[in-house]
Amino acid sequence: MIILSVESSCDETSVAITKDGKEVLSNIVLSQIDIHKVFGGVVPEVASRQHVEHMTQVFSEAILKANITIEEIDFVAVTQGPGLIGALLVGINAAVAFAYSHDKPIMGVNHLFGHIYASQIENEMKFPAVALLVSGGHTELLYIKDHYQIEQLGSTLDDAVGEAYDKVARSLGLPYPGGPVVDKLAHTGKDTYKLPRPYLNKEEFNFSFSGLKSAVINLVHNAEQRNEKIDVANMCASFQESVTDVLVDKTKRCAAKYNVKQIIVAGGVAANKGLREKLAEQIKDIEIIIPSIKYCTDQAAMIGIAAYYQNKIEPAKKDYFIKGDSTLDINQS
Known part of the structure; x- marks a missing residue:
């Protein structure tokens, strides 16, 4: 089964071709990071306009790189949420237009489910499992009983972890995106500020x-008022130690409570080196x-891989209308 998938929930314009829920034939990603750097964060209207400008090009490159014909594509999948409304609309309209013009079935996929199923590309998911989903907009702990049987156990009550990284980076005068910069500096500093563990x-x-x-x-502001200098590397290390202590501790206790076979870590913050290291250090008895x-x-x-398993439950259709509202709840598909 060959699936063409589209992702445009934020500031990446991406089209991929995947096969049988495992093999990635092509995965074209056009990032807008350099465009949004000047604003210190993603500007929704700018992101939407960039998607419009480049979507056709990304479609063409994905099909060309996959070395397939359009006739070989079985169906189209597209991120339907959560995400920036304008950015999502560009991807959905492009996917629907492609599906309609080539008489292909189409389905909408939850963006968060996509992050979870990204782990299936290079590994094999084992059930039951617990997933720690950490990104700029989400921080979730999920219980996965089987494919597409996902229950939310916990989520952030305020800032997502990636959002907190970016805001801390901004307060320290670090460039956007702040997460990778804070992570890098944390490895050169020490936990001297002893921040609280929430x-x-x-x-x-x-x-x-x-x-x-x-x-x-507040620490940065008070230091500025007293004309004191903040050790940026040590502050980054202190902040990251606090964040990773909480993430790893809750994940470890969650996995033990539900007696799972596997821990899945997904989302943009899963790239954080400090988080990966602490997980490996503190969790030895469960596969991560x-x-x-x-x-x-x-x-x-990741949307194409998720769509493969979603299609087994609710096959893609040719009504060219993305049904449901996955922008509200991880439990909606």
Whole structure:
């Protein structure tokens, strides 16, 4: 089964061709990071216009690189949410137009499910499993009983972890995107600021990072008022130690409570070196699978892999209307 998939939920324009829920024949990603750097973050209107400008080119490159004919494509999959509404609309309209013009079935895929299934590309998912989904917009702990049987156990009550990284980076005068920069500097510094660990109720699996973010911002502000210098590397190390302590501890306890066979770590923050190292250090008795860096960030291959398994439950249709609203809840598909 060959699937053409489209991802445009934020600032990456991506089209991929995948085969049998495993093999990636092509995965073209056009990033807008350099465009949004000047603004210090993603500007939705700018992202949408960039998608419009480059979508056709990305479609053509994906099909050409996969070395297939359009006739060989079985159906089209597209991210239908969550994400930036304008950016999503560009991808959905492009996917629907392609499906209609070539008489192909189409389905909408939850963006978060795509991140989870990115782990299937280079590994084999084993059930039951717990997934730690960490990105710029999401921080979730999920129980996965089987393919597409996913239950949310906990989520962030305020800032997502990736959002907290970017805001802390901005307060320290670091460039956008802040997550990779903070991670890199953290490995050159020490945990000298001893920031709080926002565990909330240790028996629950929800997260909260707004207080931690505010603690960093307040320290920086107070230092500026006293004309004191903040050690940026040490602050990055202190912040990252706090974040990863909480993420790893909750994931470890969640996996033990549900007696799972595997821990899946997915989303853009899964590329964080500090998080990967701490997971490996502290969890020895359960297999941990994490996509390689290129499959952690937003890209269309993960949507194609998720679509393969979704199609087994609810096959793609030729009504050319994306049904459902996966922008509201991870449990909606």
